[in-house]
Amino acid sequence: MALVRQRTAQGSNATEIEKKIKRGNALRQGSAWRWSRGSVALLLVALSLCGAAMWLYVTSLDSEVTETLVRGSELVSPQPRVYSVECSEDYESYKRYPGCTPQKCGRAVTDSVVTREEAQALRRDVRERIQAVIAETFDLDPAMVYLTKPTFFSRINSTAAKTQHDEYWHPHIDKVTYGSFDYTSLLYLSDYGSDFTGGRFIFMDQNGNRTVEPRAGRVSFFTSGSENLHRVERVTWGTRYAITVSFTCDPAHAISDPTLP
Numbered sequence: 700m701a702l703v704r705q706r707t708a709q710g711s712n713a714t715e716i717e718k719k720i721k722r723g724n725a726l727r728q729g730s731a732w733r734w735s736r737g738s739v740a741l742l743l744v745a746l747s748l749c750g751a752a753m754w755l756y757v758t759s760l761d762s763e764v765t766e767t768l769v770r771g772s773e774l775v776s777p778q779p780r781v782y783s784v785e786c787s788e789d790y791e792s793y794k795r796y797p798g799c800t801p802q803k804c805g806r807a808v809t810d811s812v813v814t815r816e817e818a819q820a821l822r823r824d825v826r827e828r829i830q831a832v833i834a835e836t837f838d839l840d841p842a843m844v845y846l847t848k849p850t851f852f853s854r855i856n857s858t859a860a861k862t863q864h865d866e867y868w869h870p871h872i873d874k875v876t877y878g879s880f881d882y883t884s885l886l887y888l889s890d891y892g893s894d895f896t897g898g899r900f901i902f903m904d905q906n907g908n909r910t911v912e913p914r915a916g917r918v919s920f921f922t923s924g925s926e927n928l929h930r931v932e933r934v935t936w937g938t939r940y941a942i943t944v945s946f947t948c949d950p951a952h953a954i955s956d957p958t959l960p
């Protein structure tokens with residue numbers, strides 16, 4: 700009897716042990732599964748962080764912007780936002796025209812001169828309105844400011860440049876590049892960020908790069924001397940439309956209204 704009991708006891712001990720082993724295995728399997736799920740989640744988080752860091756790096760590569768003067772998402776209205784800069788000496792090598800030659804230099808942006816709808820429809824009187832806001836901002840006699848050439852429509856995408864003129868991304872001074880310019884204005888017809896990426900306008904100041912983000916209907920204007928050295932970031936995606944409307948103080952360089960499409 701005693702022997703039988705012992706055997707039974709030994710038998711039940713064995714089942715207990717088996718159960719424990721099974722439970723242990725199940726626990727180990729469970730924790731291995733949890734561990735692998737955890738590491739997959741961690742890997743995904745790390746990958747998305749890497750992706751975000753790379754995106755930030757790539758978007759910052761081209762411009763090294765140190766300050767955004769006007770964000771694409773902002774609305775500058777009703778008054779232009781004006782940033783004054785000291786006038787360069789560039790104008791001294793040209794004939795001075797009182798009431799026009801820049802004495803007050805700077806750059807300014809407004810979203811209230813042209814509405815988004817008008818920008819898309821391109822009304823003919825846009826030029827007069829831009830001329831009026833330039834004259835008002837820089838204390839000029841509007842009758843002394845003349846439209847000059849080149850005043851042009853630009854369409855930029857990420858395809859390779861065919862001629863040197865297509866290389867819009869080089870830093871330049873409009874007065875040096877175009878000669879007759881005293882005031883440059885840009886009317887943007889598409890939105891940075893949603894219609895295209897890259898393509899921000901950059902003022903390259905000695906102490907940093909300041910950008911104006913294009914937005915349909917936005918007019919950005921500035922005195923054309925070396926106080927406003929600038930460039931356009933390369934467009935990385937989409938199509939960027941803008942019109943450069945330029946003004947001169949020299950009646951000899953005046954042109955009549957271009958026919959806008």
Ligand SMILES: O=C(O)CCC(=O)C(=O)O
Nearest residue numbers: 853873885900931941943
């Ligand atoms: O399209 C722009 O934002 C600037 C173009 C420009 O710099 C120019 O036309 O001289």
Ligand SMILES: [Fe+2]
Nearest residue numbers: 871872873929
């Ligand atoms: Fe320019």
